[in-house]
Amino acid sequence: MTSAAAGSTVWWSPPVRTRGGLNPYQYVQVNLREQCSWVHREEKTAATEKAIRLVRSGIAKCRHSEPLEGLRIETVPKALVVGAGVAGLRAALALSDLGLSVFVVEKAPSIGGWTGKWGRMFPHNRRGSRIIGDLEKHVREAGHVTVFTGARLIQEEGSVGNFSVKLGLANGEIVTLNVGAIIVATGFDIYRPKTSEFGYGEEGVLLLPDFRELVDSAGGPLEYAGRQVKDIVYVYCVGSRQSSNDGNGNLYCSRYCCATAVHTALCAVERSPDLHQFHLFRDMRTYGKYELLYEKASHEGSVFVRFDEEAPPEVFPEGDKMIVKAADVLDAGEDIEIPADLVVLVTDMVPRKNDALIAALKIPTDGGGFFNEIHPKLRPVETAINGVFIAGASQGPKTLSESVASSLAAVAKGGALVMKGYVDLDPHVAVVDPDACTWCGKCAEACPYGAIEKVKEGDKEVARVIDALCKGGGPCVPACPEGALDLKGYTNGQIRSMIESMLKEAV
Numbered sequence: 001m002t003s004a005a006a007g008s009t010v011w012w013s014p015p016v017r018t019r020g021g022l023n024p025y026q027y028v029q030v031n032l033r034e035q036c037s038w039v040h041r042e043e044k045t046a047a048t049e050k051a052i053r054l055v056r057s058g059i060a061k062c063r064h065s066e067p068l069e070g071l072r073i074e075t076v077p078k079a080l081v082v083g084a085g086v087a088g089l090r091a092a093l094a095l096s097d098l099g100l101s102v103f104v105v106e107k108a109p110s111i112g113g114w115t116g117k118w119g120r121m122f123p124h125n126r127r128g129s130r131i132i133g134d135l136e137k138h139v140r141e142a143g144h145v146t147v148f149t150g151a152r153l154i155q156e157e158g159s160v161g162n163f164s165v166k167l168g169l170a171n172g173e174i175v176t177l178n179v180g181a182i183i184v185a186t187g188f189d190i191y192r193p194k195t196s197e198f199g200y201g202e203e204g205v206l207l208l209p210d211f212r213e214l215v216d217s218a219g220g221p222l223e224y225a226g227r228q229v230k231d232i233v234y235v236y237c238v239g240s241r242q243s244s245n246d247g248n249g250n251l252y253c254s255r256y257c258c259a260t261a262v263h264t265a266l267c268a269v270e271r272s273p274d275l276h277q278f279h280l281f282r283d284m285r286t287y288g289k290y291e292l293l294y295e296k297a298s299h300e301g302s303v304f305v306r307f308d309e310e311a312p313p314e315v316f317p318e319g320d321k322m323i324v325k326a327a328d329v330l331d332a333g334e335d336i337e338i339p340a341d342l343v344v345l346v347t348d349m350v351p352r353k354n355d356a357l358i359a360a361l362k363i364p365t366d367g368g369g370f371f372n373e374i375h376p377k378l379r380p381v382e383t384a385i386n387g388v389f390i391a392g393a394s395q396g397p398k399t400l401s402e403s404v405a406s407s408l409a410a411v412a413k414g415g416a417l418v419m420k421g422y423v424d425l426d427p428h429v430a431v432v433d434p435d436a437c438t439w440c441g442k443c444a445e446a447c448p449y450g451a452i453e454k455v456k457e458g459d460k461e462v463a464r465v466i467d468a469l470c471k472g473g474g475p476c477v478p479a480c481p482e483g484a485l486d487l488k489g490y491t492n493g494q495i496r497s498m499i500e501s502m503l504k505e506a507v
């Protein structure tokens with residue numbers, strides 16, 4: 001038995017052996033191909049000398065290696081889903097189908113997220129509220145799902161397979177849960193332009209979500225502020241693919257905006273067949289099957305005008321109209337002015353403010369502020385924290401179908417982890433020499449995963465590594481002024497012996 005966190009059961013697994021009877025953690029590979037022969041093709045004598053030194057250092061490391069055994073942790077057959085939008089609800093339903101108990105925590109007073117507020121959605125034209133209603137019905141019938149609304153995750157302890165989480169409910173009550181895996185699907189927010197950005201703040205300038213609501217609620221021809229709407233101008237990439245000195249813009253593309261705006265224009269022309277609609281865009285990104293929406297909008301009378309990113313449109317009021325000025329790149333840069341009853345700013349997705357959640361779960365974020373995966377191709381829904389997965393638009397801008405696909409990927413990973421009953425972790429973890437340790441706390445400060453704790457040993461306080469949380473990155477090792485920490489499999493003795501053996505000259 002070894003150290004654990006939050007009462008999780010952790011033990012070293014039975015001795016690892018191969019058919020050759022060798023411990024795999026004592027295997028050392030010297031890569032002569034990529035590190036020597038391929039990179040020194042024209043220097044055979046020097047390459048041979050380098051190869052000899054590499055082999056010598058590998059032997060030195062192997063000589064000082066010790067047999068290690070894998071770390072095994074029992075898993076709790078329960079899961080927590082943070083967020084009750086489409087991605088969160090779909091993940092909860094899929095986990096329930098696997099026979100797991102699922103807890104869903106949603107900070108809003110009701111479930112559904114953005115999708116629950118929207119009307120018809122592309123490409124199937126189903127109403128968002130209907131989609132959420134169907135999901136809620138299935139979740140209620142599942143029997144293994146508990147939903148907490150108006151609640152927040154305020155604390156997390158433990159490690160993969162056995163997390164202890166505390167939820168703060170709206171009535172002030174604190175609920176403690178034990179789960180084996182956590183799926184974070186907290187969704188997104190809408191970019192809010194600063195005042196006067198593309199006319200924002202003027203009457204007659206709406207954000208795309210507000211215009212969608214106007215279209216969905218219209219029982220007949222579109223009206224705004226008591227007047228019938230006849231001319232609409234859409235300004236694309238508001239907040240996307242732009243930088244701002246005050247940090248108000250985002251460099252990334254939100255992907256969903258183009259198809260959403262085009263689909264909304266199609267819905268609008270159904271309400272008012274005589275509408276004049278102008279789409280001012282930088283690049284039209286209705287990718288995949290959404291290209292059909294673009295073609296249909298063109299046939300329905302929408303006019304697409306491309307502007308240069310260096311010369312974005314200008315929007316200002318004039319009388320009872322909004323005037324939009326732009327240079328049409330597709331027409332030799334000719335300047336145009338369009339009087340509009342409504343200007344719709346096609347805004348992007350931005351990460352939701354989750355400071356408390358990030359602090360509790362220690363999930364890393366990318367340059368845009370979205371949750372960051374380990375690898376976009378090889379491990380697309382896994383985070384640096386074992387047992388914590390990300391799904392939906394919390395990871396980055398996604399359409400509805402893409403959000404559901406990522407949530408099911410997270411379910412596949414999380415479900416496989418807890419249903420097995422245990423999880424094996426790499427034994428390359430840090431270790432403390434209690435005789436040398438004087439507990440100054442610098443190692444704990446250096447560890448980004450909270451894997452080092454202070455314990456009492458005899459008559460003094462020393463550091464102890466929580467094996468289940470340690471990632472083996474080793475920032476604690478050089479931080480210790482007493483040299484009391486080492487890293488199994490990559491000890492100071494091994495590294496020193498490798499360096500010394502490489503520096504030796506042949507006799």
